[in-house]
Amino acid sequence: MKLMLICPTWEDVHRRKMRARAFRFPPVNLTLLAAMTPEEWEVSIVDENVDDIDFEADVDLVGITTMTATAPRAYAIADRFRARGVRVVMGGMHVSAMPQEALQHADAVVVGEAEGCWHRVLEDFKRGEMKGIYRSEKFPDLAGLPIPRRDLLRKKANLTTDTIQTARGCPFGCSFCAVSYFFGREYRMRPVKEVIAEIEAMGSKFVGFLDDNIAGDRRYAKELFQALASEGIMWAGQASTTIAKDKELLKLAQKSGCKGLFVGFESISEDSLGEVGKRFNRVEEYREVIKRFHDHGIVVEGAFIFGFDHDDLGVFERTLEFAKKSGLDLAQFGILTPLPGTPLRARLEREGRIISNDWTMYNIGHAVFRPKNMTPEQLEEGTQWAWLQFYSSPSILARLFRLAGRTPSFLLPLLLINAGYHRMVYDAYGRKGWDRWDRRSASG
The missing domain is CATH 3.40.50.280 (Cobalamin-binding domain)
Structure with a gap:
């Protein structure tokens, strides 16, 4: 068959x-x-x-x-x-x-x-x-899972096929996120020895961890990082800001080969973070979090969301200024999206603010609901403007100049990644997106 x-x-x-x-x-x-x-x-x-x-x-x-x-x-x-x-x-x-x-x-x-x-x-x-x-009668036990059939993938078609997941679930329940309803509110971890066996089977020197939070369970993360340290690999993954508060964990991450982390800062407004239940993010600590990552040789890609009820038209410039001045190496900007099954969607449906059920638009690049303090068009154009500004040539050069004084060995990889983003952003949005936003914001 x-x-x-x-x-x-x-x-x-x-x-x-x-x-x-x-x-x-x-x-x-x-x-x-x-x-x-x-x-x-x-x-x-x-x-x-x-x-x-x-x-x-x-x-x-x-x-x-x-x-x-x-x-x-x-x-x-x-x-x-x-x-x-x-x-x-x-x-x-x-x-x-x-x-x-x-x-x-x-x-x-x-x-x-x-x-x-x-x-x-x-x-x-x-x-x-x-x-x-x-x-499933219950959330599956992650112990004993077989090694994925990577042989069925076309290797050179992706950044890498050497990706791995060590845990599922999230206890935080941020209202815009679908992870907790799909994977549950409790962390389920794979045995560390099985993770290491899979990594060794890959035979790769660079591994991408697909966990939503690689350090969600600190005790497990420390055990994992200690085991990774003897593998001689480099890796990147996703983590919350809380990892930076644990000095031992950060040191272990560095020793284990961690070279980059994707971090969901989401907003530079405490009100917005409280609105969606992500109060463990503390805006006043963001710069120190980034500095601690850098001090341990870890590149930081920050993710930000626009469209919260506390966001006004000034949020794009304020967020961009923070992203540029905080020392972030890379950044992503998305539009708040009320995915089916999330508390956010339930609330916006109750408030009659959903304006589109065209699922193709639910990709964090379109406004599918009515924001409180701007129009849907302004939300889309402001987000595009932030992308274009952050990945403009002058902005990239400024980041690389700063990086050269901090971690010169990362200069070439980050040049290539920033250049890749520059090409993607300008292919997708072009100069018109920049001009549209400048005219609209200037007119108030």
Whole structure:
């Protein structure tokens, strides 16, 4: 029997341009499902971001994963296969939040993490008795998971295929984030020895950790970092600002080979952070957090969100000024997005502020709700302006000059990354986005 696992692409041309090869990671969830599929199945993976789908392929079952922004494309793919009589099962965060919607385009849907019910899906398919909805009885235990089938990926199509996940879940429950409803409010960790075994199987000198917070459980993180220190690798991942408060943890991260962290600062307004339940971020500590990372040889990419109820038109310039002067090496700017299943969406629906249910727009690049202190158009244009300003040539040169005095060995990699962002941003938004915002802000 033949199984095709598909990750759909973005339909929004601007977001496609913002996901250039240099910053793209493969669908690790599909490689894990492939590894969990019995040997009697012939499995293929199609990441539509890098490969075309063969809709005439000889397959028995198609599995599609999707986030909200790619859901319409996922549905279109499913419809084409089903028109041929091929059975389709769908899963992912969007499907878990909107299972009845997804069932209009699939024979079966998986709500939540698929590891706990994947074998049931395949067995029911073989018997011709597929159910409409599958759920795991509990959040899956992460111990004993097989090594993902990275051999099914086209390596040179991504930044790296050597990515790994060590834990799932998040106790914080920020109102805009879908992680806690999908993965749960408690951390579940893989045994460190299994993580190390997978890294050694990769044979790579650089590894990307896909955890939403690599140091969410500090005791586990310290054990992991101690084990990584003897592997001689370099790695990057994502962490909250709280990691910088633990000096021992920071030292271990440095010794383990940590070279870069993506940090969700979200806002430079305490009111906005409180609005979405991220009070553990302390704005007055941001500069010290960045300095501590730098003192340990760690590059920092900061993420910011615009569109909170406390944001006015001045938020773009204030945030940009902070991003430039705080010493951040890289930055990303996104629009607050009320994803299905989140408390944020429930609140904005109650307030009658959702203005679009076109899922392709739910990609942090579009305003799909009515902000309180600006128009949706101003929110979009201000966000584009922040991208364009931060990755303008003068801004990049200033950052690189500062870096040369701090960590000269990072100069070439960060030059290439900044140049990649510059190209992506100007391809997506162009000079028109800059001019539009300047005219609008000047007119008040």
